[in-house]
Amino acid sequence: MRTKQKTDYHVLLHLCTFIKPYMAYMCLGVSMLLLVLGVQLVRPVIMKEFIDVGVATKDMGLITNYAVAYIGLILFGMIALGVENYALQSFGQRIIYDIRNKIFENILTMSPREFTAYPVGNLVTRVTNDTESIRTLYTEVLVKISSSILQIIGILAFMFLIDTTLATIVLLLVPVFAGVIFIYRKYARKAFRGVRSKVAASNASVQEMLNAILMIKTYVGEIIMEKSYDKVSREFLEAGLFEVKTFAIFRPIVDGLFFVALIAIFTVTGYFDSITEAGTVFAFLQYINRIFEPIKEIAEKYGNLQSALAGAERILPMLESETKQVQKNIVIPKEFSSIHSIEFDHVYFSYDGTENYVLKDINWSLQEGEFLGIAGPSGGGKSTMMQLLLGFEQPTKGCIRINGHDLSSLDARIIRQSMGYVFQDSHLFKGSIEENISLFDSSITEEMIKEAAKRAHLDSSVQRLEEGYQTPVGYLGSLLSQGQRQLLSLARTLVQNKSLLVFDEATSNIDSHTEELLQQSIADMKGDKTMIAIAHRLSTLRDATKIIVISDGEIVEQGTLEEVLGQKGLFYQLWNA
Incomplete structure (x- = not known):
């Protein structure tokens, strides 16, 4: 976005490109402006004639005519000025x-x-x-x-x-x-x-x-x-x-x-x-x-x-800059109506395009209905890998395939439309609990909202509130507890009925009771949904089909829970920490 300072001419020239759709307003305003200008120029001349001719000769007829003309010009100028201001302000x-x-x-x-x-x-x-x-x-x-x-x-x-x-x-x-x-x-x-x-x-x-x-x-x-x-x-x-x-x-x-x-x-x-x-x-x-x-x-x-x-x-x-149009309705091709497989094939990633890789030779695959757990120390590259999966970044080397298709050749928004993402920090918008679950989508019914809340184990706590699902959440969800906000975030994802769910440190900022509820929701969906969970609280990964452990941008261990614990490596240390 940053660029060298433009010349005044260049700036004005570009700003003028926005004028065309509203040219009628501008023409009306400019026309009235010119009329007002003409009135202002003529009035002193009339006053000059009024003094030099009318007053000097004491001709009451001329004096009356000049006075009427002068007052008429004032009234006309007032009307023209009003139209000018309206047209130009509307134009702007x-x-x-x-x-x-x-x-x-x-x-x-x-x-x-x-x-x-x-x-x-x-x-x-x-x-x-x-x-x-x-x-x-x-x-x-x-x-x-x-x-x-x-x-x-x-x-x-x-x-x-x-x-x-x-x-x-x-x-x-x-x-x-x-x-x-x-x-x-x-x-x-x-x-x-x-x-x-x-x-x-x-x-x-x-x-x-x-x-x-x-x-x-x-x-x-x-x-x-x-x-x-x-x-x-x-x-x-x-x-x-x-x-x-x-x-x-x-x-x-x-x-x-x-x-x-x-x-x-x-x-x-x-x-x-x-x-x-x-x-x-x-x-x-x-x-x-x-x-x-x-x-x-x-x-x-x-x-x-x-x-x-x-x-x-x-x-x-x-x-x-060329603005990518925000599509109101993203059409999901039939082959991506459900996520059947995800594959990272020798993926490398560098932010600056050099060999200073933050991800190195990442290889893993996930089939429909499986549950992948991702663990590792902070800064190891877990969230960066999810940024690649979401299509926000492209691999420097290697390939990511979704249902066998190279992700780089696809509109990443299609994949994001098929994916439900539960963030570490749940962001709530001004409005009610119901509006935050539906994200203001009028096509989502009240029954769908309540069903999603039940699956997220949120419904019982909402029912205890005086206004129920119409309860305002406050600024950034300040009227709800941290646990309620996180369960609401899960319900927001579930109501969309996505085939792939991603939990990004979803249990790191919640109490043990909310963690149990969230783990129960994950267990209930195992086999029904394809799931990926990034976790510091490793108990979240108990039901994972497979686990990969990332450190310094590399996969250092992978396998089932029993297998990675049996290696007695980094995951074993984290598990027993």
């Missing part, structure tokens, strides 16, 4: 909806290795803060900067039509403004890049600390964490102050130039002595005020532009 919101969904879809399709390379807080920032900053790019920045430029050109044109001398004085100040904006551009981009970076760092830090809040409190580490976050927050503060300082210096310069223009006009002209020329002076004062407003707006929107571009730079790699 719909585009951001597409961008936000594409980024989230990209995150969903990232491999586990890609996902773990980024703090969760950074990814959250991509979906929220960065996309929100881009929204202003579509709804305000690009359109408003363009309209401000057109407004400046239009005002200068009307000024020259009214009086060439006064218009020339104002025109001489334009290069000064251009220079100020050029200098501001340099520092603004740096400031907004810094702010965006520190927002992501702050989110990542908060996310990490809140996820570990119980451990922090257990070790009485609140003060240490407070100091750690204070450092991150202070860097955020410094980035924000640099941004504020940049704009605080620029804005007074713009205001100062406005008064310079007024003084210049009052100094070089003698028009105040003539009532017939008062309308011209009045019109010029309005135009001067209005020419400075779009210049100020350019400065402000340029700041927003830099903020948006800084956010866009961060998400652009996600937008440019």
Whole structure:
């Protein structure tokens, strides 16, 4: 995802690709914007004629006509402005909806290795803060900067039509403004890049600390964490102050130039002595005020532009990468409706593609209805082997076959769709027990949920709850015990009726009573389901058809429970530890 910083042109060019589906909204908004701009340019001219012609001649008919025209333009401008705002805001919101969904879809399709390379807080920032900053790019920045430029050109044109001398004085100040904006551009981009970076760092830090809040409190580490976050927050503060300082210096310069223009006009002209020329002076004062407003707006929107571009730079790699579509319905080929066999054939694996293998010459096979137990010390390669089986990683050498088919030639999601996985840490979502078992799948009936809960030995404890299966689980399952969460995770797997079940350290974080219930569930399914269990608590493997022992990425022992115990090697030591 990370890439070198893109040029502003490249970033804007790619962001423009999202405009096409909503071109009608943009055209409507721009049309109304031009009408509003035209109204704003014409109003000073009407006021000039009102003073120089109507008031000077005391013609009540003309005065009334100009007054009606002026009020009519104000009302028309208000309506056009309302339509403009609605069209442009709708335009921007719909585009951001597409961008936000594409980024989230990209995150969903990232491999586990890609996902773990980024703090969760950074990814959250991509979906929220960065996309929100881009929204202003579509709804305000690009359109408003363009309209401000057109407004400046239009005002200068009307000024020259009214009086060439006064218009020339104002025109001489334009290069000064251009220079100020050029200098501001340099520092603004740096400031907004810094702010965006520190927002992501702050989110990542908060996310990490809140996820570990119980451990922090257990070790009485609140003060240490407070100091750690204070450092991150202070860097955020410094980035924000640099941004504020940049704009605080620029804005007074713009205001100062406005008064310079007024003084210049009052100094070089003698028009105040003539009532017939008062309308011209009045019109010029309005135009001067209005020419400075779009210049100020350019400065402000340029700041927003830099903020948006800084956010866009961060998400652009996600937008440019080809996103694998998340299929709503994965069609399982007939030959994979059930897992009949799994074979690891001389499998080697290295994370960096070199000969620094974390798995070396792994050979084992599993037939339908068998129960494979995997044991070994931590860091030996057990979970890595499961990552290969799930298709998240590909073997560096060797082959993995499912039902005789090379896994590398298949869509790994097909295999995962046929596999039930019970993790060491059961993650629960906001909702009820029923919703967490079904994973919000409306096609799973209440009877199916209760049957799965009974097979997982969860039903009896749920029935004792006042709200039963409608009981909220709380944030990350905080309202349930660790044992209940793990049994719920098993029920979630069983309700899917998968032919292959994988237990990844499923008993490592539960009490002995829950472990007995889980072991009973496994024993009940023996022969009916094909099962793989990775375990530190080796009692979980009592009923295994075969056991392999992995150490330092190699299979050092394998056989039945009696056979591996009889070898009196590593498994024997672990069993008696």
